[in-house]
Amino acid sequence: MSPSTPTCTVAVAASIVLGSRVFVPARLYEQDKIVAIAERLGKTPGQVILRYPIQRGLITIPKSTNAGRIAQNIDLFDFELTDEDMATLASFENARGRACAFSNMKDHPLYPF
Numbered sequence: 467m468s469p470s471t472p473t474c475t476v477a478v479a480a481s482i483v484l485g486s487r488v489f490v491p492a493r494l495y496e497q498d499k500i501v502a503i504a505e506r507l508g509k510t511p512g513q514v515i516l517r518y519p520i521q522r523g524l525i526t527i528p529k530s531t532n533a534g535r536i537a538q539n540i541d542l543f544d545f546e547l548t549d550e551d552m553a554t555l556a557s558f559e560n561a562r563g564r565a566c567a568f569s570n571m572k573d574h575p576l577y578p579f
């Protein structure tokens with residue numbers, strides 16, 4: 467790359483991380499493997515799910531109408547998922563766990579999934 471080549475940084479945001487109510491049939495926060503990680507870490511399953519994209523460097527946008535869950539959903543920075551935990555969370559990235567698969571972009575060189 468020459469010194470004059472323009473560059474830009476793209477910030478990627480993740481929405482519907484908790485599966486929303488309507489988009490994702492699998493209730494991620496009820497999955498046994500995610501519940502087990504949460505119990506080991508002393509966190510809630512929702513916090514484990516939200517920590518996954520944060521640890522991948524993604525801006526993460528959860529929504530809750532419940533004061534207790536809103537508090538949980540910003541309390542994500544005093545624990546870390548292991549590589550094994552991250553792999554477990556990644557295993558839910560499939561047709562049941564992903565709201566927008568962007569399958570029409572599968573051939574793009576920057577397709578992320």
Ligand SMILES: NC(=O)c1ccc[n+]([C@@H]2O[C@H](COP(=O)([O-])OP(=O)(O)OC[C@H]3O[C@@H](n4cnc5c(N)ncnc54)[C@H](OP(=O)(O)O)[C@@H]3O)[C@@H](O)[C@H]2O)c1
Binds near residue numbers: 511513530531
């Ligand atoms: N930019 C975009 O293209 C785009 C696309 C879609 C959505 N969004 C935005 O992204 C945000 C999130 O979307 P979303 O609301 O559809 O999906 P979401 O955040 O994945 O799911 C929200 C649902 O999860 C529940 N919830 C929240 N915290 C929880 C926790 N800790 N444990 C268990 N359940 C929990 C909420 O229930 P309670 O309210 O009862 O807690 C609600 O039913 C919204 O602000 C939406 O507008 C943006």
